[in-house]
Amino acid sequence: MAMYKQRMAVSALALLTLTACGTESVSGSGSGDGSGTVRTDLALSGVHWNVSSLTVDGKKTAAPAGAHVEIDSEGGASGNLGCNRFTADARVEGEKVTVGPDTTTGMACEEDVQRFEQAMGRTFSGELVAAVAGKGDDRTLTLTAAGGDTIVLTSQPPAPLTGTTWKVTGLVSGSTASSLPAGAEDKAHLTLGKDGSVEGSLGCNSFHGEATVSGSTITFGPLASTRKMCPGPEMELERAVLAVLQGKTTYGIQHRTLSLTAADGKGLGASAPAAGK
Structure with a gap:
Protein backbone atom coordinates (compact mmCIF):
# COMPACT_ATOMS: atom_id res chain seq x y z
CA MET A 1 0.00 0.00 0.00
CA ALA A 2 2.89 2.37 0.85
CA MET A 3 4.57 1.50 -2.45
CA TYR A 4 1.31 2.28 -4.32
CA LYS A 5 1.02 5.73 -2.67
CA GLN A 6 4.67 6.49 -3.54
CA ARG A 7 4.05 5.64 -7.22
CA MET A 8 0.93 7.89 -7.26
CA ALA A 9 2.93 10.84 -5.86
CA VAL A 10 5.70 10.41 -8.45
CA SER A 11 3.14 10.22 -11.27
CA ALA A 12 1.35 13.39 -10.06
CA LEU A 13 4.65 15.27 -9.83
CA ALA A 14 5.59 14.22 -13.37
CA LEU A 15 2.20 15.35 -14.70
CA LEU A 16 2.56 18.79 -13.07
CA THR A 17 6.06 19.17 -14.54
CA LEU A 18 4.88 18.34 -18.07
CA THR A 19 1.91 20.72 -17.77
CA ALA A 20 4.14 23.60 -16.63
CA CYS A 21 6.57 23.03 -19.53
CA GLY A 22 3.76 23.01 -22.07
CA THR A 23 2.17 26.30 -20.94
CA GLU A 24 5.20 28.52 -20.30
CA SER A 25 4.57 32.21 -21.03
CA VAL A 26 6.14 35.54 -20.25
CA SER A 27 4.14 38.52 -19.06
CA GLY A 28 4.68 42.00 -20.52
CA SER A 29 5.45 42.70 -24.17
CA GLY A 30 6.43 39.15 -25.02
CA SER A 31 4.16 36.12 -25.34
CA GLY A 32 4.48 32.45 -26.20
CA ASP A 33 3.64 31.22 -29.69
CA GLY A 34 2.57 27.77 -28.51
CA SER A 35 5.78 26.08 -29.65
CA GLY A 36 7.67 26.47 -26.37
CA THR A 37 9.55 29.58 -27.56
CA VAL A 38 8.96 33.04 -26.14
CA ARG A 39 8.26 35.96 -28.51
CA THR A 40 9.16 39.53 -27.52
CA ASP A 41 7.64 42.27 -29.64
CA LEU A 42 10.04 45.01 -30.71
CA ALA A 43 9.51 48.40 -29.06
CA LEU A 44 8.47 50.26 -32.21
CA SER A 45 5.42 52.16 -30.94
CA GLY A 46 5.56 55.65 -29.49
CA VAL A 47 8.63 56.52 -31.57
CA GLN A 156 14.76 61.26 -33.34
CA PRO A 157 13.56 63.34 -30.36
CA PRO A 158 11.25 66.28 -31.16
CA ALA A 159 12.68 69.74 -31.89
CA PRO A 160 11.58 72.86 -29.96
CA LEU A 161 10.25 75.87 -31.86
CA THR A 162 12.77 78.30 -30.41
CA GLY A 163 16.53 77.80 -30.50
CA THR A 164 16.30 75.42 -33.47
CA THR A 165 17.81 76.22 -36.86
CA TRP A 166 14.94 75.45 -39.23
CA LYS A 167 16.15 74.73 -42.77
CA VAL A 168 13.61 75.61 -45.46
CA THR A 169 12.90 72.45 -47.49
CA GLY A 170 9.81 73.27 -49.54
CA LEU A 171 7.27 75.89 -50.57
CA VAL A 172 3.49 75.77 -50.44
CA SER A 173 0.84 77.69 -52.35
CA GLY A 174 -2.65 76.76 -51.23
CA SER A 175 -2.96 72.98 -51.56
CA THR A 176 0.11 72.59 -53.80
CA ALA A 177 3.55 71.83 -52.42
CA SER A 178 6.72 72.32 -54.45
CA SER A 179 10.42 71.76 -53.93
CA LEU A 180 12.93 74.60 -53.80
CA PRO A 181 14.27 76.13 -57.03
CA ALA A 182 17.10 74.01 -58.46
CA GLY A 183 20.39 75.35 -57.20
CA ALA A 184 18.87 76.96 -54.09
CA GLU A 185 18.66 73.89 -51.87
CA ASP A 186 20.03 74.28 -48.32
CA LYS A 187 20.22 78.06 -48.72
CA ALA A 188 17.38 79.39 -46.57
CA HIS A 189 16.95 78.92 -42.83
CA LEU A 190 15.58 80.71 -39.78
CA THR A 191 16.05 80.58 -36.01
CA LEU A 192 13.52 81.91 -33.53
CA GLY A 193 14.88 83.14 -30.20
CA LYS A 194 13.17 82.90 -26.83
CA ASP A 195 13.59 86.70 -26.59
CA GLY A 196 11.23 87.27 -29.54
CA SER A 197 13.92 87.63 -32.17
CA VAL A 198 14.33 85.88 -35.51
CA GLU A 199 17.36 85.61 -37.76
CA GLY A 200 18.67 83.53 -40.61
CA SER A 201 19.07 83.49 -44.36
CA LEU A 202 16.42 84.18 -47.00
CA GLY A 203 18.27 82.10 -49.55
CA CYS A 204 20.74 84.78 -50.56
CA ASN A 205 20.77 87.57 -47.97
CA SER A 206 20.94 87.21 -44.20
CA PHE A 207 18.21 88.83 -42.11
CA HIS A 208 17.12 89.61 -38.57
CA GLY A 209 14.03 91.03 -36.92
CA GLU A 210 11.30 90.39 -34.37
CA ALA A 211 8.86 87.48 -34.17
CA THR A 212 6.14 87.18 -31.53
CA VAL A 213 4.84 83.69 -30.77
CA SER A 214 1.27 83.42 -29.44
CA GLY A 215 -0.63 80.14 -29.41
CA SER A 216 -0.40 78.69 -32.92
CA THR A 217 0.66 81.95 -34.57
CA ILE A 218 3.92 83.80 -35.18
CA THR A 219 3.74 87.50 -36.01
CA PHE A 220 6.81 88.77 -37.86
CA GLY A 221 7.81 92.42 -37.63
CA PRO A 222 9.70 94.25 -40.39
CA LEU A 223 12.87 92.35 -41.32
CA ALA A 224 16.24 93.95 -41.91
CA SER A 225 18.49 92.19 -44.41
CA THR A 226 21.65 92.56 -46.41
CA ARG A 227 21.28 93.55 -50.08
CA LYS A 228 23.50 91.27 -52.11
CA MET A 229 22.57 90.22 -55.63
CA CYS A 230 22.71 86.47 -56.09
CA PRO A 231 22.00 83.91 -58.86
CA GLY A 232 18.42 83.64 -60.12
CA PRO A 233 17.31 80.53 -58.17
CA GLU A 234 18.49 82.01 -54.87
CA MET A 235 16.68 85.30 -55.52
CA GLU A 236 13.55 83.37 -56.51
CA LEU A 237 13.68 81.48 -53.21
CA GLU A 238 14.30 84.72 -51.31
CA ARG A 239 11.19 86.35 -52.73
CA ALA A 240 9.10 83.29 -51.83
CA VAL A 241 10.41 83.15 -48.25
CA LEU A 242 9.90 86.90 -47.74
CA ALA A 243 6.29 86.52 -48.87
CA VAL A 244 5.71 84.14 -45.94
CA LEU A 245 7.69 85.95 -43.21
CA GLN A 246 5.40 88.97 -43.17
CA GLY A 247 2.88 89.80 -40.47
CA LYS A 248 0.76 87.10 -38.84
CA THR A 249 1.38 83.48 -39.84
CA THR A 250 0.08 80.15 -38.59
CA TYR A 251 2.65 77.56 -37.60
CA GLY A 252 2.62 73.87 -36.84
CA ILE A 253 5.30 71.44 -35.68
CA GLN A 254 5.30 67.74 -36.46
CA HIS A 255 8.22 66.39 -34.48
CA ARG A 256 11.16 67.94 -36.38
CA THR A 257 9.20 69.54 -39.22
CA LEU A 258 7.91 73.12 -39.11
CA SER A 259 5.20 74.58 -41.35
CA LEU A 260 4.50 78.30 -41.71
CA THR A 261 1.40 79.56 -43.54
CA ALA A 262 0.60 83.18 -44.28
CA ALA A 263 -2.94 84.60 -44.49
CA ASP A 264 -2.95 84.35 -48.30
CA GLY A 265 -2.21 80.60 -48.23
CA LYS A 266 1.46 80.89 -49.16
CA GLY A 267 3.72 78.92 -46.89
CA LEU A 268 6.92 77.01 -46.40
CA GLY A 269 8.09 73.80 -44.85
CA ALA A 270 11.29 73.53 -42.83
CA SER A 271 13.10 70.79 -40.96
CA ALA A 272 15.43 70.62 -38.00
CA PRO A 273 18.84 68.96 -38.30
CA ALA A 274 19.24 65.50 -36.84
CA ALA A 275 19.80 65.57 -33.08
CA GLY A 276 23.46 65.85 -32.17
CA LYS A 277 24.44 67.43 -35.49
Missing part, protein backbone atom coordinates in the same frame (compact mmCIF):
# COMPACT_ATOMS: atom_id res chain seq x y z
CA HIS A 48 8.92 59.05 -34.40
CA TRP A 49 10.82 57.18 -37.11
CA ASN A 50 12.36 59.45 -39.77
CA VAL A 51 12.64 57.71 -43.13
CA SER A 52 16.30 57.86 -44.18
CA SER A 53 16.30 55.84 -47.38
CA LEU A 54 14.38 53.39 -49.50
CA THR A 55 15.99 50.58 -51.49
CA VAL A 56 13.88 49.02 -54.27
CA ASP A 57 15.27 46.49 -56.76
CA GLY A 58 18.77 47.25 -55.47
CA LYS A 59 18.47 51.01 -56.07
CA LYS A 60 18.82 53.19 -52.96
CA THR A 61 16.99 56.54 -52.82
CA ALA A 62 17.32 59.14 -50.07
CA ALA A 63 14.00 60.12 -48.52
CA PRO A 64 12.54 63.62 -48.90
CA ALA A 65 12.74 65.82 -45.81
CA GLY A 66 9.81 65.20 -43.48
CA ALA A 67 9.12 61.59 -44.50
CA HIS A 68 8.39 59.64 -41.34
CA VAL A 69 6.41 56.80 -39.76
CA GLU A 70 4.80 56.52 -36.33
CA ILE A 71 3.37 53.21 -35.07
CA ASP A 72 0.98 53.29 -32.11
CA SER A 73 0.15 50.60 -29.60
CA GLU A 74 -3.46 50.34 -30.81
CA GLY A 75 -2.67 48.73 -34.18
CA GLY A 76 -2.27 51.82 -36.34
CA ALA A 77 0.43 53.72 -38.21
CA SER A 78 0.57 57.27 -39.53
CA GLY A 79 3.11 59.62 -40.99
CA ASN A 80 4.28 61.33 -44.15
CA LEU A 81 5.38 59.63 -47.36
CA GLY A 82 7.43 62.63 -48.46
CA CYS A 83 4.67 65.07 -49.36
CA ASN A 84 1.33 63.51 -48.42
CA ARG A 85 0.27 62.22 -45.01
CA PHE A 86 -1.05 58.68 -44.55
CA THR A 87 -2.77 56.41 -42.04
CA ALA A 88 -2.80 52.60 -42.08
CA ASP A 89 -3.34 49.52 -39.94
CA ALA A 90 -0.10 48.16 -38.48
CA ARG A 91 0.37 45.16 -36.21
CA VAL A 92 3.66 44.24 -34.51
CA GLU A 93 4.18 40.58 -33.66
CA GLY A 94 7.69 39.68 -32.57
CA GLU A 95 9.97 40.87 -35.37
CA LYS A 96 7.13 40.96 -37.91
CA VAL A 97 5.22 44.14 -38.81
CA THR A 98 2.05 43.66 -40.85
CA VAL A 99 0.79 46.82 -42.57
CA GLY A 100 -2.73 46.98 -43.99
CA PRO A 101 -4.22 49.24 -46.70
CA ASP A 102 -3.50 52.94 -46.22
CA THR A 103 -5.33 56.21 -46.75
CA THR A 104 -3.38 59.22 -48.01
CA THR A 105 -4.03 62.90 -48.62
CA GLY A 106 -4.14 64.13 -52.21
CA MET A 107 -1.71 67.04 -52.30
CA ALA A 108 0.08 67.61 -55.61
CA CYS A 109 3.82 66.96 -55.30
CA GLU A 110 6.98 67.34 -57.34
CA GLU A 111 7.54 64.47 -59.78
CA ASP A 112 10.57 63.00 -57.98
CA VAL A 113 8.82 63.20 -54.60
CA GLN A 114 5.73 61.57 -56.08
CA ARG A 115 7.84 58.69 -57.40
CA PHE A 116 9.32 58.21 -53.93
CA GLU A 117 5.86 58.27 -52.35
CA GLN A 118 4.58 55.60 -54.72
CA ALA A 119 7.60 53.35 -54.07
CA MET A 120 7.38 53.95 -50.32
CA GLY A 121 3.66 53.11 -50.31
CA ARG A 122 4.27 49.84 -52.16
CA THR A 123 7.13 48.81 -49.85
CA PHE A 124 5.48 49.82 -46.57
CA SER A 125 2.68 47.27 -46.90
CA GLY A 126 2.05 43.61 -46.17
CA GLU A 127 4.43 41.62 -43.99
CA LEU A 128 7.77 43.25 -43.15
CA VAL A 129 10.64 41.95 -41.04
CA ALA A 130 11.91 44.53 -38.55
CA ALA A 131 15.42 44.86 -37.13
CA VAL A 132 16.50 47.55 -34.66
CA ALA A 133 20.07 48.63 -33.90
CA GLY A 134 21.21 51.12 -31.25
CA LYS A 135 19.34 52.33 -28.18
CA GLY A 136 17.51 55.30 -26.70
CA ASP A 137 17.04 58.22 -29.10
CA ASP A 138 19.76 56.88 -31.40
CA ARG A 139 18.19 53.84 -33.01
CA THR A 140 17.98 52.60 -36.59
CA LEU A 141 15.02 50.55 -37.78
CA THR A 142 15.26 48.48 -40.95
CA LEU A 143 12.06 47.08 -42.48
CA THR A 144 12.55 44.36 -45.09
CA ALA A 145 9.81 43.25 -47.48
CA ALA A 146 9.43 39.69 -48.77
CA GLY A 147 11.17 40.56 -52.05
CA GLY A 148 14.19 42.09 -50.29
CA ASP A 149 13.30 45.78 -50.66
CA THR A 150 14.13 47.77 -47.52
CA ILE A 151 13.18 50.95 -45.68
CA VAL A 152 15.75 52.43 -43.28
CA LEU A 153 14.45 54.72 -40.54
CA THR A 154 16.05 56.51 -37.59
CA SER A 155 14.57 57.60 -34.27
Whole structure:
Protein backbone atom coordinates (compact mmCIF):
# COMPACT_ATOMS: atom_id res chain seq x y z
CA MET A 1 0.00 0.00 0.00
CA ALA A 2 2.89 2.37 0.85
CA MET A 3 4.57 1.50 -2.45
CA TYR A 4 1.31 2.28 -4.32
CA LYS A 5 1.02 5.73 -2.67
CA GLN A 6 4.67 6.49 -3.54
CA ARG A 7 4.05 5.64 -7.22
CA MET A 8 0.93 7.89 -7.26
CA ALA A 9 2.93 10.84 -5.86
CA VAL A 10 5.70 10.41 -8.45
CA SER A 11 3.14 10.22 -11.27
CA ALA A 12 1.35 13.39 -10.06
CA LEU A 13 4.65 15.27 -9.83
CA ALA A 14 5.59 14.22 -13.37
CA LEU A 15 2.20 15.35 -14.70
CA LEU A 16 2.56 18.79 -13.07
CA THR A 17 6.06 19.17 -14.54
CA LEU A 18 4.88 18.34 -18.07
CA THR A 19 1.91 20.72 -17.77
CA ALA A 20 4.14 23.60 -16.63
CA CYS A 21 6.57 23.03 -19.53
CA GLY A 22 3.76 23.01 -22.07
CA THR A 23 2.17 26.30 -20.94
CA GLU A 24 5.20 28.52 -20.30
CA SER A 25 4.57 32.21 -21.03
CA VAL A 26 6.14 35.54 -20.25
CA SER A 27 4.14 38.52 -19.06
CA GLY A 28 4.68 42.00 -20.52
CA SER A 29 5.45 42.70 -24.17
CA GLY A 30 6.43 39.15 -25.02
CA SER A 31 4.16 36.12 -25.34
CA GLY A 32 4.48 32.45 -26.20
CA ASP A 33 3.64 31.22 -29.69
CA GLY A 34 2.57 27.77 -28.51
CA SER A 35 5.78 26.08 -29.65
CA GLY A 36 7.67 26.47 -26.37
CA THR A 37 9.55 29.58 -27.56
CA VAL A 38 8.96 33.04 -26.14
CA ARG A 39 8.26 35.96 -28.51
CA THR A 40 9.16 39.53 -27.52
CA ASP A 41 7.64 42.27 -29.64
CA LEU A 42 10.04 45.01 -30.71
CA ALA A 43 9.51 48.40 -29.06
CA LEU A 44 8.47 50.26 -32.21
CA SER A 45 5.42 52.16 -30.94
CA GLY A 46 5.56 55.65 -29.49
CA VAL A 47 8.63 56.52 -31.57
CA HIS A 48 8.92 59.05 -34.40
CA TRP A 49 10.82 57.18 -37.11
CA ASN A 50 12.36 59.45 -39.77
CA VAL A 51 12.64 57.71 -43.13
CA SER A 52 16.30 57.86 -44.18
CA SER A 53 16.30 55.84 -47.38
CA LEU A 54 14.38 53.39 -49.50
CA THR A 55 15.99 50.58 -51.49
CA VAL A 56 13.88 49.02 -54.27
CA ASP A 57 15.27 46.49 -56.76
CA GLY A 58 18.77 47.25 -55.47
CA LYS A 59 18.47 51.01 -56.07
CA LYS A 60 18.82 53.19 -52.96
CA THR A 61 16.99 56.54 -52.82
CA ALA A 62 17.32 59.14 -50.07
CA ALA A 63 14.00 60.12 -48.52
CA PRO A 64 12.54 63.62 -48.90
CA ALA A 65 12.74 65.82 -45.81
CA GLY A 66 9.81 65.20 -43.48
CA ALA A 67 9.12 61.59 -44.50
CA HIS A 68 8.39 59.64 -41.34
CA VAL A 69 6.41 56.80 -39.76
CA GLU A 70 4.80 56.52 -36.33
CA ILE A 71 3.37 53.21 -35.07
CA ASP A 72 0.98 53.29 -32.11
CA SER A 73 0.15 50.60 -29.60
CA GLU A 74 -3.46 50.34 -30.81
CA GLY A 75 -2.67 48.73 -34.18
CA GLY A 76 -2.27 51.82 -36.34
CA ALA A 77 0.43 53.72 -38.21
CA SER A 78 0.57 57.27 -39.53
CA GLY A 79 3.11 59.62 -40.99
CA ASN A 80 4.28 61.33 -44.15
CA LEU A 81 5.38 59.63 -47.36
CA GLY A 82 7.43 62.63 -48.46
CA CYS A 83 4.67 65.07 -49.36
CA ASN A 84 1.33 63.51 -48.42
CA ARG A 85 0.27 62.22 -45.01
CA PHE A 86 -1.05 58.68 -44.55
CA THR A 87 -2.77 56.41 -42.04
CA ALA A 88 -2.80 52.60 -42.08
CA ASP A 89 -3.34 49.52 -39.94
CA ALA A 90 -0.10 48.16 -38.48
CA ARG A 91 0.37 45.16 -36.21
CA VAL A 92 3.66 44.24 -34.51
CA GLU A 93 4.18 40.58 -33.66
CA GLY A 94 7.69 39.68 -32.57
CA GLU A 95 9.97 40.87 -35.37
CA LYS A 96 7.13 40.96 -37.91
CA VAL A 97 5.22 44.14 -38.81
CA THR A 98 2.05 43.66 -40.85
CA VAL A 99 0.79 46.82 -42.57
CA GLY A 100 -2.73 46.98 -43.99
CA PRO A 101 -4.22 49.24 -46.70
CA ASP A 102 -3.50 52.94 -46.22
CA THR A 103 -5.33 56.21 -46.75
CA THR A 104 -3.38 59.22 -48.01
CA THR A 105 -4.03 62.90 -48.62
CA GLY A 106 -4.14 64.13 -52.21
CA MET A 107 -1.71 67.04 -52.30
CA ALA A 108 0.08 67.61 -55.61
CA CYS A 109 3.82 66.96 -55.30
CA GLU A 110 6.98 67.34 -57.34
CA GLU A 111 7.54 64.47 -59.78
CA ASP A 112 10.57 63.00 -57.98
CA VAL A 113 8.82 63.20 -54.60
CA GLN A 114 5.73 61.57 -56.08
CA ARG A 115 7.84 58.69 -57.40
CA PHE A 116 9.32 58.21 -53.93
CA GLU A 117 5.86 58.27 -52.35
CA GLN A 118 4.58 55.60 -54.72
CA ALA A 119 7.60 53.35 -54.07
CA MET A 120 7.38 53.95 -50.32
CA GLY A 121 3.66 53.11 -50.31
CA ARG A 122 4.27 49.84 -52.16
CA THR A 123 7.13 48.81 -49.85
CA PHE A 124 5.48 49.82 -46.57
CA SER A 125 2.68 47.27 -46.90
CA GLY A 126 2.05 43.61 -46.17
CA GLU A 127 4.43 41.62 -43.99
CA LEU A 128 7.77 43.25 -43.15
CA VAL A 129 10.64 41.95 -41.04
CA ALA A 130 11.91 44.53 -38.55
CA ALA A 131 15.42 44.86 -37.13
CA VAL A 132 16.50 47.55 -34.66
CA ALA A 133 20.07 48.63 -33.90
CA GLY A 134 21.21 51.12 -31.25
CA LYS A 135 19.34 52.33 -28.18
CA GLY A 136 17.51 55.30 -26.70
CA ASP A 137 17.04 58.22 -29.10
CA ASP A 138 19.76 56.88 -31.40
CA ARG A 139 18.19 53.84 -33.01
CA THR A 140 17.98 52.60 -36.59
CA LEU A 141 15.02 50.55 -37.78
CA THR A 142 15.26 48.48 -40.95
CA LEU A 143 12.06 47.08 -42.48
CA THR A 144 12.55 44.36 -45.09
CA ALA A 145 9.81 43.25 -47.48
CA ALA A 146 9.43 39.69 -48.77
CA GLY A 147 11.17 40.56 -52.05
CA GLY A 148 14.19 42.09 -50.29
CA ASP A 149 13.30 45.78 -50.66
CA THR A 150 14.13 47.77 -47.52
CA ILE A 151 13.18 50.95 -45.68
CA VAL A 152 15.75 52.43 -43.28
CA LEU A 153 14.45 54.72 -40.54
CA THR A 154 16.05 56.51 -37.59
CA SER A 155 14.57 57.60 -34.27
CA GLN A 156 14.76 61.26 -33.34
CA PRO A 157 13.56 63.34 -30.36
CA PRO A 158 11.25 66.28 -31.16
CA ALA A 159 12.68 69.74 -31.89
CA PRO A 160 11.58 72.86 -29.96
CA LEU A 161 10.25 75.87 -31.86
CA THR A 162 12.77 78.30 -30.41
CA GLY A 163 16.53 77.80 -30.50
CA THR A 164 16.30 75.42 -33.47
CA THR A 165 17.81 76.22 -36.86
CA TRP A 166 14.94 75.45 -39.23
CA LYS A 167 16.15 74.73 -42.77
CA VAL A 168 13.61 75.61 -45.46
CA THR A 169 12.90 72.45 -47.49
CA GLY A 170 9.81 73.27 -49.54
CA LEU A 171 7.27 75.89 -50.57
CA VAL A 172 3.49 75.77 -50.44
CA SER A 173 0.84 77.69 -52.35
CA GLY A 174 -2.65 76.76 -51.23
CA SER A 175 -2.96 72.98 -51.56
CA THR A 176 0.11 72.59 -53.80
CA ALA A 177 3.55 71.83 -52.42
CA SER A 178 6.72 72.32 -54.45
CA SER A 179 10.42 71.76 -53.93
CA LEU A 180 12.93 74.60 -53.80
CA PRO A 181 14.27 76.13 -57.03
CA ALA A 182 17.10 74.01 -58.46
CA GLY A 183 20.39 75.35 -57.20
CA ALA A 184 18.87 76.96 -54.09
CA GLU A 185 18.66 73.89 -51.87
CA ASP A 186 20.03 74.28 -48.32
CA LYS A 187 20.22 78.06 -48.72
CA ALA A 188 17.38 79.39 -46.57
CA HIS A 189 16.95 78.92 -42.83
CA LEU A 190 15.58 80.71 -39.78
CA THR A 191 16.05 80.58 -36.01
CA LEU A 192 13.52 81.91 -33.53
CA GLY A 193 14.88 83.14 -30.20
CA LYS A 194 13.17 82.90 -26.83
CA ASP A 195 13.59 86.70 -26.59
CA GLY A 196 11.23 87.27 -29.54
CA SER A 197 13.92 87.63 -32.17
CA VAL A 198 14.33 85.88 -35.51
CA GLU A 199 17.36 85.61 -37.76
CA GLY A 200 18.67 83.53 -40.61
CA SER A 201 19.07 83.49 -44.36
CA LEU A 202 16.42 84.18 -47.00
CA GLY A 203 18.27 82.10 -49.55
CA CYS A 204 20.74 84.78 -50.56
CA ASN A 205 20.77 87.57 -47.97
CA SER A 206 20.94 87.21 -44.20
CA PHE A 207 18.21 88.83 -42.11
CA HIS A 208 17.12 89.61 -38.57
CA GLY A 209 14.03 91.03 -36.92
CA GLU A 210 11.30 90.39 -34.37
CA ALA A 211 8.86 87.48 -34.17
CA THR A 212 6.14 87.18 -31.53
CA VAL A 213 4.84 83.69 -30.77
CA SER A 214 1.27 83.42 -29.44
CA GLY A 215 -0.63 80.14 -29.41
CA SER A 216 -0.40 78.69 -32.92
CA THR A 217 0.66 81.95 -34.57
CA ILE A 218 3.92 83.80 -35.18
CA THR A 219 3.74 87.50 -36.01
CA PHE A 220 6.81 88.77 -37.86
CA GLY A 221 7.81 92.42 -37.63
CA PRO A 222 9.70 94.25 -40.39
CA LEU A 223 12.87 92.35 -41.32
CA ALA A 224 16.24 93.95 -41.91
CA SER A 225 18.49 92.19 -44.41
CA THR A 226 21.65 92.56 -46.41
CA ARG A 227 21.28 93.55 -50.08
CA LYS A 228 23.50 91.27 -52.11
CA MET A 229 22.57 90.22 -55.63
CA CYS A 230 22.71 86.47 -56.09
CA PRO A 231 22.00 83.91 -58.86
CA GLY A 232 18.42 83.64 -60.12
CA PRO A 233 17.31 80.53 -58.17
CA GLU A 234 18.49 82.01 -54.87
CA MET A 235 16.68 85.30 -55.52
CA GLU A 236 13.55 83.37 -56.51
CA LEU A 237 13.68 81.48 -53.21
CA GLU A 238 14.30 84.72 -51.31
CA ARG A 239 11.19 86.35 -52.73
CA ALA A 240 9.10 83.29 -51.83
CA VAL A 241 10.41 83.15 -48.25
CA LEU A 242 9.90 86.90 -47.74
CA ALA A 243 6.29 86.52 -48.87
CA VAL A 244 5.71 84.14 -45.94
CA LEU A 245 7.69 85.95 -43.21
CA GLN A 246 5.40 88.97 -43.17
CA GLY A 247 2.88 89.80 -40.47
CA LYS A 248 0.76 87.10 -38.84
CA THR A 249 1.38 83.48 -39.84
CA THR A 250 0.08 80.15 -38.59
CA TYR A 251 2.65 77.56 -37.60
CA GLY A 252 2.62 73.87 -36.84
CA ILE A 253 5.30 71.44 -35.68
CA GLN A 254 5.30 67.74 -36.46
CA HIS A 255 8.22 66.39 -34.48
CA ARG A 256 11.16 67.94 -36.38
CA THR A 257 9.20 69.54 -39.22
CA LEU A 258 7.91 73.12 -39.11
CA SER A 259 5.20 74.58 -41.35
CA LEU A 260 4.50 78.30 -41.71
CA THR A 261 1.40 79.56 -43.54
CA ALA A 262 0.60 83.18 -44.28
CA ALA A 263 -2.94 84.60 -44.49
CA ASP A 264 -2.95 84.35 -48.30
CA GLY A 265 -2.21 80.60 -48.23
CA LYS A 266 1.46 80.89 -49.16
CA GLY A 267 3.72 78.92 -46.89
CA LEU A 268 6.92 77.01 -46.40
CA GLY A 269 8.09 73.80 -44.85
CA ALA A 270 11.29 73.53 -42.83
CA SER A 271 13.10 70.79 -40.96
CA ALA A 272 15.43 70.62 -38.00
CA PRO A 273 18.84 68.96 -38.30
CA ALA A 274 19.24 65.50 -36.84
CA ALA A 275 19.80 65.57 -33.08
CA GLY A 276 23.46 65.85 -32.17
CA LYS A 277 24.44 67.43 -35.49
